[in-house]
Amino acid sequence: MSPALASAAPVASRRVADASPYERLSAAERYLHLTRDRAFLALLGRRGFARLAGLRILELGCGEGSLLRSLLYYGADAVRLEGVDIDAGKVSRAQGSLAGLRLAVGSIAALPYRDGAFDLALAFTVFTSVLNGRARERGAAEALRVLRPGGLLVVYDFWINPLNQDVRPLRAGELRALFAPRPVEVERVTLAPPIVRALGGRPGLCAPLERLPWLRTHLLAAVPKEG
Ligand SMILES: C[S@@+](CC[C@H](N)C(=O)[O-])C[C@H]1O[C@@H](n2cnc3c(N)ncnc32)[C@H](O)[C@@H]1O
Numbered sequence: 001m002s003p004a005l006a007s008a009a010p011v012a013s014r015r016v017a018d019a020s021p022y023e024r025l026s027a028a029e030r031y032l033h034l035t036r037d038r039a040f041l042a043l044l045g046r047r048g049f050a051r052l053a054g055l056r057i058l059e060l061g062c063g064e065g066s067l068l069r070s071l072l073y074y075g076a077d078a079v080r081l082e083g084v085d086i087d088a089g090k091v092s093r094a095q096g097s098l099a100g101l102r103l104a105v106g107s108i109a110a111l112p113y114r115d116g117a118f119d120l121a122l123a124f125t126v127f128t129s130v131l132n133g134r135a136r137e138r139g140a141a142e143a144l145r146v147l148r149p150g151g152l153l154v155v156y157d158f159w160i161n162p163l164n165q166d167v168r169p170l171r172a173g174e175l176r177a178l179f180a181p182r183p184v185e186v187e188r189v190t191l192a193p194p195i196v197r198a199l200g201g202r203p204g205l206c207a208p209l210e211r212l213p214w215l216r217t218h219l220l221a222a223v224p225k226e227g
Contacts, residue, residue, distance in 0.1 A: 004194070006022070010180065020073065021033070021069060021070045021073045022034065024145075026139050026201065027201035028066040028193075028196045028197040028199075028200060028201030029177065029201070030201060031196055031201035031203060032190065032191075032193055032196055032201075033070070033207055035189070035190060035191070035210065036156065036218070036220075037070060038075070038189055039187070039189040039190075039193070039220050040154065040156065040220060041074065043154065043187075043220060043222055044120075044152075044154070046222075047222055047224070048149055049120060049222070050216040051075065052071060052074055052075040052076040052077075052120075053075045053076070053077055054077065054080070054119070054122050054212050055077075055080060055119040055143070056082075056117065056118045056119045057071060057076055057080060057081050057082070057118060057119065057120045057121075057122065058082050058083070058113065058117070058118045058121045058122070058146060059071075059081075059082070059084070059121075059122045059123075059124070060084060060108045060111075060118070060122065060123045060126050060143060060151055061084075061085055061086070061108060061123065061125070061126025061129065061189060062083030062084060062085045062090075062091070062094060062103065062119060062122070063085055063087070063090050063094065064090050064093045064094045064095075065083065065094030065095075065097060065098050065101075065103075065205055066175065067099065067122065068081060068083050068094065068098055068101060069097070072098075077099055078098075078100040079100070082101065082102045082104070082118075083098075083101065083102075083103045083104070083105065084103070084104045084105070084106045084108070084111060084112065084113075085103075085105065085106075085108065086105070086107050086108075087105075088105045091105050092103070092220055093182075107135075107139075108123070108126060108130065108138075108139035108142055108143065109130075109135050109138035109139050109142060109221050110138070110142065111142045111143075111145070111146050113143065113146045114146070115145055115146065115150070116130075116146070116147065116148040116151075117146050117148075118146050118147055118148065118151060119147070119148060119151050119152070120149050120151060120152055120153075120154070121143045121146060121152075121153045121154070122146075122153075122154050122156075123139075123143060123153065123154070123156070123157070124154075124155075124156040125156065125158070126139075126156050126157070126168050127139065127140075127155065127157050127170045127175075128157050128158060128161070128167045128168055128169060128180075129167055129169050131167075134173075135167070136178060137178060140178040140179055143223075144179070144223070144225050148225070149225055149226060149227045150224075150225065150226075150227035151224075151225045152191045152222060152223070152224055152225070153179075153222075153223040153224075153225070154220070154221070154222055154223075155170075155175065155218050155219070155220070155221040155223065156189075156218060156219070156221075157169075157170045157175075157218060157219055158170070158190075158217050158218045159171050159172060159217065159218070159219050160217055161216070161217070163194070165175070170174075170219065171217055172186050175219060175221055176190045179223045182225075183184075183189070183224070184221050184222070184223050185221060185222040186219050186221045187219070187221075188213050188216040188218070188219060188220075189210055189216055189218050189219070189220045190210075190216055190217055190218035191206055191210040191215055191216060191217075192215055192217045193217065195209060195215065
């Protein structure tokens with residue numbers, strides 16, 4: 001990774017300074033993933049989950065396993081890392097490259113796990129794929145149900161996306177309402193991907209723009225389950 005990206009934002013973990021989970025990606029996609037990861041790991045550190053080793057972690061809507069691979073890279077244990085997705089084809093492809101992980105086909109609205117099974121639940125760009133408001137509410141309730149008391153749900157999703165008609169953005173107000181009355185910590189992250197791509201992911205150009213909150217398209221939220 002270039003020194004410019006390394007200094008673009010606070011580094012939560014030394015491992016995030018190494019771009020290897022994303023070395024096959026374009027510079028723009030790498031920039032987007034690394035800046036997301038940096039904000040995510042910083043949030044985990046603030047919330048007392050800095051060490052992924054030993055944690056039981058579930059990814060909701062894991063798709064083909066991109067985030068799961070990153071979590072392994074950042075120190076999660078394969079035996080305690082699980083994923084679930086509604087799309088059986090994606091789960092099958094994810095399983096092909098993540099042989100040791102337990103992956104399941106299922107909906108976030110009816111999770112196939114017992115109450116309190118996980119320390120950490122992650123919902124990265126999955127709520128925006130669920131268009132129906134009631135289904136979002138069920139997914140939010142399910143995410144909290146499978147967390148142990150004192151566990152943490154992290155949501156990363158976009159609040160604006162005018163280019164994709166197949167998804168529905170998740171606004172901060174709706175996000176807070178989904179989990180009310182719990183306190184939800186929400187921050188804006190991720191420089192608008194079309195801008196990052198237009199700039200070729202060059203850190204020296206992207207990082208100054210990323211400091212402007214109104215150019216950030218995603219929300220990163222922490223939802224603690226009461227202990
Ligand atoms: C944009 S992808 C995100 C994949 C992954 N979380 C990531 O960040 O790379 C959205 C995923 O949510 C899954 N999905 C959509 N609705 C779902 C539901 N009701 N339950 C579980 N997964 C769902 C889709 O199949 C897809 O894999």
